[in-house]
Amino acid sequence: MTGIVDVAARAGVSVATVSRALRGLPGVSATTRAAVQAVAAEMGYVASPSAAGLPTGRTGAVGVVSPVARGWYFTAVAEGAQEVLSAAGYDILRYGLADVETERRRVVDTQLLRKRVDALMVLSLPLTPDEVTALATMQRPVIALGPVMTGIPTVRIDDVEAGRTATRHLVELGHRRIAFVGGDPAHHLGFPVAPDRQRGYEDVLRQAGIEPDPALVARAAFFAEAGAEAFAELKRRGTLPTAVFAVSDEVAMGIVYAARQDGLRVPEDLSVVGVDDHDLSWVLGLTTVAQPVREQGRIAALSLLARLQGGDSEADGSVVTMPTRLVTRSSTAPPPS
Template sequence: MSRATIYDVAERAQVSISTVSLALNAPSKVRATTLSRIMTAIDELGFTPRAEAASRARKRLGRIGVMAPFTTYPTFARRLEGVLEAVNGLEYEVVVHDQISAAAAAPVLAGLPLTHRLDGLIVMSLPLAPDVAGRLRGKTLPTVLVELARAEFSSVSIDDAAGGRLVAEELTAAGHTRFGFVGETQAAPDFASQCQERLAGFRAGLRDAAGADLPDSRVRLVENSVDAAAQAAGELLDAEEPPTAVFAHDDYLAAGVLRAARARGLRIPGDLAVVGFDDGDLAEALDLTTVRQPFRESGRVAAQILLDRVREPDRPIQSTRLELSYVRRGTA
């Protein structure tokens, strides 16, 4: 049976050859529905681009990719520092793919295994659609996930629910009985986000530690901005029985809670305790009590796992969970 060609893919997907070429080289520029048809045709035909076939006979390229929402969440720069630390002194360059969201990343992820311009890929906090996950596995591009885990990929993660529980235990031990939560709205509905996990852990921790409840009326989910968090926190603080402690999904949203509290003349932490999550540079600047996750270590460990898989493709799947810690500062 003859090898499938780009002409066969174009015919099967009912598009032009130039559109197939664009899908392979710049997938983000192809309409999502068209890209899906092309990728389905590629999978059905078993098409392998000529450049990829040739590259299989060559040595490794010495290039790994890192995909993350770097400009959306500045803390990912610290993860990248860990990746760079792991490859320092090795003959590898790091190619950075900045994606603002899972939706924006999907077209790029769909095409990466086909271009074969990378030896391996680290995907940070961007969930993989089933078809994309299948293509990464089927085209044998070694891939490590950070912050999100799938059974078929090696991963580096934290226990977000445990982080929420930790906050609940600390706040109830400090004598608080009324609580609020400000989190980030989930864009993609088909997975449990970090916010959902942290909220679930917080609720469970409140029940177990003090028999306390966190009703939906004291939960606000907003876009990832200080202004949105300040407005949401203001609604909680203006209630007839306002919370005496608010847990924010991350330090950025916690900054909005602090803004709302100070605009109302509340003493921090006397009238209101505020706890964030991450312990990025912002937390230290705000003297914010928060849950620390090891950003730099997560990038370093992910890169080490990936490089091991590049050298030994048959290595077993490796899942690593890093420890969290509670950092007490001036807000709780």
């Protein structure tokens, strides 16, 4: 079986040079890289990610850590990142922390990460100061998507403004009984999106002279079934709102489904707006605050690649805030008279 040593001997270069050339790493001239690739193709040699990392200390992988592995947002971000990283010869390792604190300690373990990944992407997970310090000592590039943390470059949207945009749309349509659905109080990982979007919701209500009503706030994790359960909870409390701002499109989809099952018409009886512009939002005619999810993954991956290829793991803590926009569809209308 042909090995990396055979390729190095045929190409007349070192094993380390073959590894760098085939992994797309810096330090190899274009001419040498092309020659090594040609020899490898001729000999039928395919680099093993683990073996290729031995001479260089690189693993050829980037870790993606998120509160949960499930969910359209996390999958879409990873897809955007993978487009960029795969083209550069890197694989993605995904870690979902679920609800187990011991799992978080295992994943955010610098000794393990140093052996497994060359860089780390942290999605919507506010790290503790101790975790930030530990990752800095790992000497691997780290980037965050979502919450801003000192010393870690971040790609984000303004979640407070997203909440304002959604609520302002409903207020301008004439709604005054507007519910907010989102935020799981049992979630100990500190997922910060729902509180920020709720703050934007409350800001706009107060600006419109509407005092936020705790009875119109229902908690829900970021899944469609949680949205359906939240609708049932609002119904149990008595008078339903005329409109709902859901923390995400998946939650909004669950609300729309439950409302229709209950005999309500959307939007004639109940307007619903979400956030994300999920791939299937148009199917339900869902009004949403769109964010460029896959583009955030691409930008984060490009930032990591620049640092990997430059051989520098240091970061300046810069923050890139991506724009959002209201996409109006058929799930919102003026309140019933």
